[in-house]
Amino acid sequence: MAYDVARIRSWFPSLESGWAQFDGPGGTQTPRQVGDAVASVLTGPLSNRGTIGLSEQRAEEAVHGFRLAMADLVDGDPRGIVQGRSSTQLVYDFSRHLSRDWNAGDEVVVTRLDHDSNVRPWVQAAERAGATVRWADFDPETGELPVEAVTGLLSDRTRLVAVTAASNLVGTQPDLPAIASAAHEAGALLFVDGVHYTAHELPDISALGADFFTCSPYKFLGPHCGVLAARPELLETITPDKLLPATNAVPERFEFGTLPYELLAGVTAAVDVLASLDPDTTDGASSRRERLVASYAALHEHEAALAARLAEELATLPDVTVWSRAARRTPTVLMTFDGRDAEDVTRRLAEEERVLAPSGNFYALEASRRLGLGDDGGLRVGLAPYTDESDLERLLDGLRGALA
Structure with a gap:
């Protein structure tokens, strides 16, 4: 190391x-490598995605490379990587998607530790659906969010628990695996704000127990956009509003309009930079995920x-x-x-x-x-x-x- x-x-x-x-x-x-990647895609041959011309192929490669890179970063499936304008936008989108099935008497758990982007969209969605919001409190003396503060609010009517992986204000990292286990036992989904967490800890969304995990590349050396990661089979169960001719394939069904190909290339470059923080990983003998593990350990x-x-x-x-x-x-x-x-x-x-x-x-x-x-x-x-x-x-x- x-x-x-x-x-x-x-x-x-x-x-x-x-x-x-x-x-x-x-x-x-932002490191030079990211700026160069953005400029290269934006100023090179570029058009809408396809397989025929060079400009189409480069757009397709930018999307494919982005999904692979983010899947390596969060240890997820490339087919479960959704791009958005920001994490806030993605949370609002999915609060609307998921709350369609909520009814009066259903319950949603949010915490007072979270950034408002993982609080207000759920509160507002619950109000529209007639669902009840339950607030998990943290200890202001210690900054800790006890597991029981969340699990004590769960019931068979809990539909979703929204919690941060790390507080952007005071840095607190709750015990997500324990919270996830209890939420899943209650039949609820766990929506994790990983925006601040990902800048300092290498995510493993399965180990964390996150059904949905959001992060923002500009918090970890990349360009301004947002990313949501989830299991493809879970995304298949969610049907968003979309344009009639737009694809219904996952994850594209959640990405509206033409993607910002240059930003996607910048995200890929940012993940590669993170994977090279430990110079001992640059020999190319290891997978990108393995290089990320070593580099995050050195960063930590x-x-x-x-x-x-x-x-x-x-x-x-x-x-x-x-x-x-x-x-x-x-x-x-x-x-x-x-x-x-x-x-x-x-x-x-x-x-x-x-x-x-x-x-x-x-x-x-x-x-x-x-x-x-x-x-x-x-x-x-x-x-x-x-x-x-x-x-x-x-x-x-x-x-x-x-x-x-």
Whole structure:
């Protein structure tokens, strides 16, 4: 296992700006390989998918390559990979598809830990169907979402449980396999928001127990779009509204209009970049999934070391409250400051250190309110594959200055 952060940083033209980027949870910087892949498809021969001309073949190859790459990333089936404009759009789409069969008396479980994109679509779908929404609460003192907080709400009327694999606000990673087991025993489907999780942990959707798993490539070095993964046989049971001449094949029946071929190529390139984070995997002897396993292990070790240093230093700073407290969490830290507005600290870091660490609730509105932070939230620091010690030092120096 190896991790050469200087090698990885050389792939990112944006880092030449001199800014230290801690906004990864909102979207990572983009490596040159991804930009080149997007440009190559967009400016080369390109037309609608087909098998006759080169332009048709290139479009077909972009779609096929995307499904294979994402299947490798989540350890799923290429026939179960659905592309969308964003994860939010995909959740809204599937909330409409699935809620068609809901009736009064049916129940849906959502959590206060989740990003609103895995809360509001289900709440609104339940309201339309006359179904009951049950709220699973997390512990604001520990940041943990106990398994019992979810499983205690299940009944034989539960149709769906929506839960995050990792909180984008405080990093908490719930025990999804245990939640999935209980949900399935109750006859419910499990819809997992994996947007923040996938940037730090290699997904295995079968091991997690996810019936549906969403993620956003721009959170893990790719272009702006969304992806949903599910079992093809489950997708076959869902019939969306679609145009009459549009294919009814899975997964294409869920993808409306012409696909963004250039973005699909960019996603494939991003997965390949992730698979090469450990330079020992670049000999081509291993499968892409095996290279991803090794590279994520190296990434995890790198981020864990930086996160430990960050936690140690934050503990020495006065007037700082750290809200990321769960035993198992991503290297994402939400903090607030006694007597200081988080947005002011964000602004000072930017102006004096060229450090970007945004403040807000980051659409985890229920979580921010449950923590007692209202709609304002706090300042969030997120690590990424290109974060290095010098970035961390600048962040810490800026925080010391702001709090002096």
